[in-house]
Amino acid sequence: MKCPFCSFEESKVVDSRSTEDYTAIRRRRECLKCSKRYTTYEKIEDIPIQVIKKDSTRENFDKNKIVSGLIKACQKRPVSINQIEEIAGEVEKILSNQMIQEVKSDFIGELVMERLKKSMRFPM
Ligand SMILES: [Zn+2]
Numbered sequence: 498m499k500c501p502f503c504s505f506e507e508s509k510v511v512d513s514r515s516t517e518d519y520t521a522i523r524r525r526r527e528c529l530k531c532s533k534r535y536t537t538y539e540k541i542e543d544i545p546i547q548v549i550k551k552d553s554t555r556e557n558f559d560k561n562k563i564v565s566g567l568i569k570a571c572q573k574r575p576v577s578i579n580q581i582e583e584i585a586g587e588v589e590k591i592l593s594n595q596m597i598q599e600v601k602s603d604f605i606g607e608l609v610m611e612r613l614k615k616s617m618r619f620p621m
Contacts, residue, residue, distance in 0.1 A: 505530035558559045560589045584612040
């Protein structure tokens with residue numbers, strides 16, 4: 498990491514702590530040349546969830562696919578685009594909270610259907 502003041506490449510870490518939501522580590526660094534301090538953030542790179550389809554092929558999880566699938570499926574149902582986006586967002590959150598790397602497409606379908614039924618029962 499180059500010092501933003503003098504571009505020297507070596508520094509020492511003087512403090513490191515998690516950000517409030519624990520998704521990153523914030524480090525205070527001190528340049529070994531000019532002694533000025535600056536901050537860096539260390540983050541986990543997002544790992545895309547792999548969806549295992551019925552024919553055993555895999556593809557990256559894509560929330561937009563849920564949205565477009567639902568729009569097609571709900572053309573004649575009282576479900577708004579907002580609700581569809583919400584359903585897709587919830588499913589994405591559930592999967593990323595489980596910290597899984599692979600999921601069967603059937604399971605995604607179940608999660609979607611559960612939520613779809615709920616929003617048809619309580620239309621907005
Ligand atoms: Zn420096």
